Amino acid sequence: MSTYTAPPTPSTESAATTAEAPDLDAQLASFTGTVGDVRVADAKMSMTDVDVHYGTAQAIHGVSLDLGKNEVMAMIGPSGCGKSTFLRCLNRMNDTIEICNVSGSLTLDGEDIYDRSQDVVLLRARVGIVFQKPNPFPKTIYDNVAYGPRIHGLASSKSTLDDIVEQSLRRASLWEEVKDRLDKPGTGLSGGQQQRLCIARTIAVSPEVILMDEPCSALDPIATAKIEELIDELGKNYTIAIVTHSMQQAARVSDRTAYFHLGRLVEVGVTNDIFTNPTHQLTENYITGRFG
Ligand SMILES: Nc1ncnc2c1ncn2[C@@H]1O[C@H](COP(=O)(O)OP(=O)(O)O)[C@@H](O)[C@H]1O
Numbered sequence: 001m002s003t004y005t006a007p008p009t010p011s012t013e014s015a016a017t018t019a020e021a022p023d024l025d026a027q028l029a030s031f032t033g034t035v036g037d038v039r040v041a042d043a044k045m046s047m048t049d050v051d052v053h054y055g056t057a058q059a060i061h062g063v064s065l066d067l068g069k070n071e072v073m074a075m076i077g078p079s080g081c082g083k084s085t086f087l088r089c090l091n092r093m094n095d096t097i098e099i100c101n102v103s104g105s106l107t108l109d110g111e112d113i114y115d116r117s118q119d120v121v122l123l124r125a126r127v128g129i130v131f132q133k134p135n136p137f138p139k140t141i142y143d144n145v146a147y148g149p150r151i152h153g154l155a156s157s158k159s160t161l162d163d164i165v166e167q168s169l170r171r172a173s174l175w176e177e178v179k180d181r182l183d184k185p186g187t188g189l190s191g192g193q194q195q196r197l198c199i200a201r202t203i204a205v206s207p208e209v210i211l212m213d214e215p216c217s218a219l220d221p222i223a224t225a226k227i228e229e230l231i232d233e234l235g236k237n238y239t240i241a242i243v244t245h246s247m248q249q250a251a252r253v254s255d256r257t258a259y260f261h262l263g264r265l266v267e268v269g270v271t272n273d274i275f276t277n278p279t280h281q282l283t284e285n286y287i288t289g290r291f292g
């Protein structure tokens with residue numbers, strides 16, 4: 001958890017010299033490789049030279065990055081820079097997009113997740129994903145959470161399944177609000193509750209990594225605060241990668257931050273350092289609000 005609380009004040013000198021965002025060619029020319037340590041000592045996932053194409057258009061260019069065990073990694077950058085694309089590589093969600101082609105090396109506990117022998121359904125249980133818009137199934141609250149454990153055969157009895165549902169809802173900080181209406185539709189909950197239900201559904205299959213793609217952008221500030229508290233709590237036991245357009249959120253919830261720009265990973269580092277003392281000019285321009 002970062003101790004950073006307030007956005008930094010840009011120095012007058014750099015504000016004067018970069019009052020206007022430089023053009024695309026100049027931005028690309030200033031990128032000569034990722035700044036910062038992309039590797040960690042205890043990697044849960046390790047990505048090397050990842051390229052992603054949609055048809056002939058390249059969306060991700062040679063990104064290498066580790067996600068450490070029990071680390072919360074924030075992924076930030078201007079809209080369209082490839083954050084969602086990169087995140088979706090980590091549990092092969094891009095497989096569902098016909099024209100999308102992923103290359104490079106991506107491993108989970110050292111195992112190639114793109115290997116032909118990889119069971120993708122199992123992979124997506126080990127590396128769960130929570131989307132921007134809460135998407136509960138049109139089922140009861142109970143069945144939303146029980147769905148994964150059922151298809152993966154994780155519960156041998158009704159009482160075991162009841163336990164998994166209760167524990168998942170507790171860990172998602174939703175149990176107290178729904179324990180008396182588990183048989184009601186998940187879609188009847190508020191937006192913030194639905195998002196916590198989706199997190200409970202993800203947790204229910206005991207994932208090792210949780211991916212979140214702007215999980216709070218459809219939520220009000222109170223619901224957002226609840227999810228952020230939850231991320232902080234979950235980060236103790238899970239590896240989490242969260243895409244966010246909110247720098248305040250990145251600063252509040254993450255241990256390290258990765259700054260993406262035009263499909264490149266420009267800079268990665270300890271969150272507090274990225275926000276108070278970024279190395280690359282492109283990172284500084286973004287965090288001081290000069291483009292985004
Ligand atoms: N399904 C898709 N088909 C074709 N191009 C896509 C698709 N999804 C994303 N892209 C393109 O890939 C680039 C990165 O997009 P995305 O990963 O959504 O960025 P971000 O999440 O940072 O806003 C953009 O140029 C976008 O237009």
Ligand SMILES: [Mg+2]
Nearest residue numbers: 083084085243
């Ligand atoms: Mg996105």
